[in-house]
Amino acid sequence: MKKFIYIIVSIVAGVVVFLSARHFEYNPSFLTVELKAEYIEPDRFQLFYAFEENPIFIETNSINYRIKGLKGLQTISFNIPLNGKAIVGLRLDISSANNKQKPIYIESLSIKNNKQSLEYSNNILDAFTLNKYVQYKEGRFFTRMLNNKYDPFLVSKEIGPQIRELTKSKKYISVYLSLFMAIIVAIALYGFGFYSNLGSRIGGDQIVIAVFIMTISLPILLKISNIKESINNLENRKLVEKPEFQFSKSYSSKFETYYNDVFPFRNSLINLSSFLKIHLFKSSPFPEKVQFGSDHFLYLNNIEVKNSYTHSNILSQGDIHKYVITISDRKSRLNKEGIQYYIGYFPNKHSVYPEFLPWSMKSQIKKNFSLADQLQLNLSKHGIKYFNPKKQIITSKTELLYHKFDTHWNNYGAFVTYQAFFQEFKELNINPYSIEDFNVVYKTRFWGDLTRLIGTEKIKGYIETRPLFELKDTINSFTRIADDTLPKGSIRTSNNNCNNTSKVIFFGDSYSTYLVQFFSLHFKEVIYYRGAYNQTFVDKIKPNIIFELSVERFIYKHLSTDISESTNSVH
8 A cells, every 4th residue: 555655656746846847938028129220311110020820010010210310330129029929020111211211231130039049140131031112232222112102121031930939938848858857756756765664654644645735735836926837828729817706606617717727837737748648649639629640640620620521511402592592693793883703612631631531530521522512513503603623732732732730721732722713713814823933942840720729839750841932023022001900810912013903802711811922913902801701891892803712611601691500500
């Protein structure tokens, strides 16, 4: 009995050591961006920064700096408050208030926290790319106006992951060293207790009581002593907020739910559980969210995608008839108003790479006819094309087209779809760019939104390359416009370098953001609206063209409300 007690005590001590070692993190509070530059004329320098959860440049995430005009170098410095968020991109608006600015010389740029830094001396273009309003000659930046517009800026390119490394929280001690320390302490404590005959002086019951009290008291003692752990949301959901105190039966249960989200060592325990299941047992700690496939593929497995990849969301004859009539009437009405309307979808990763699905997911697929196939078939009977790029994508699989560790396709998958779209709808008179028009650079990445759903930043041995597309002829590029009136995640672009004066609304989702770099090359203005078709928004914008394209698992959100609710409720 005593031997068993020594084992329990040693294990508990080892766990405490492991959690303590993994408990403390370094959390940068600021990211400092500092330049040494020469501005002959007074001006303003504006720094935009993009956070990981919404990687677009908006006015609210920017800092202005008033520049004095003088000969010689001056220091321009910004401190960006992080508040526990990771930054993935920077934009340097080098001249925002003086379109008569003389050539600008930037001697050095540093991006740093209080421990590490990225340094660029006379080679800022190694890290940033120019837009069309600024040119670089003989070591100086020349700003210019085009079509009565002035907006010279530089955008960070490949250094996005490096910036993120400077801004994310980091553990002081690695998980492997923490485990090693825990094992050593557990073995040493067991050896000391067992072989020193400690049990002869302390009863077994006393040890059990002490271990129990220590176990239930540790989180409370840590909370009282104000030893804090960084509360990182590893589960990609909103954590429960602290309830307001009140004398009621429901308060205790609400507080318990809140405390379960914020108690000390919570993240460490989640990380430990994930680490053991992923690396030791090779299984997902949250199989209801994410499943491990073969060839290092991870697959989303929530209800929405399950209904989609198992093809259990097929519409009834009544509902498909309602949908076809709705789309037919909408298209007819818009055409009478001079608005072109196009509808379709983008395949799930599950549909493009079914060969890598785990058996537990494959076995649930009962038929090959999907909701997208059903919509395409029934709309075609009414002379309406439903864009379905599945064939083109599958025939292009010599390239990796979807992220292995993420729910999204990659830029190559978006490029193949972009070409397929304009080749199918030739009436738009758009000649899509070819692959030769882009520089394609591959970057290594270890993580995605699926790794985070299972509570880890990366999985040992899991590495993928992600393609980045950069247009060779930047004179044809577009600009993004900040617009806080749009739904979260929406994007607005302007392009004065194309001959097409059309205004476009693109109703879509996160998959649409990968198409921005391609579609916006062909239209004067495009609004990528995050959501389903919205007649009020159409009436407000008065576009020339409307695209309504969603990822396969979100097709139901683009059905009419009554069909969407009935379809989603039965599965």
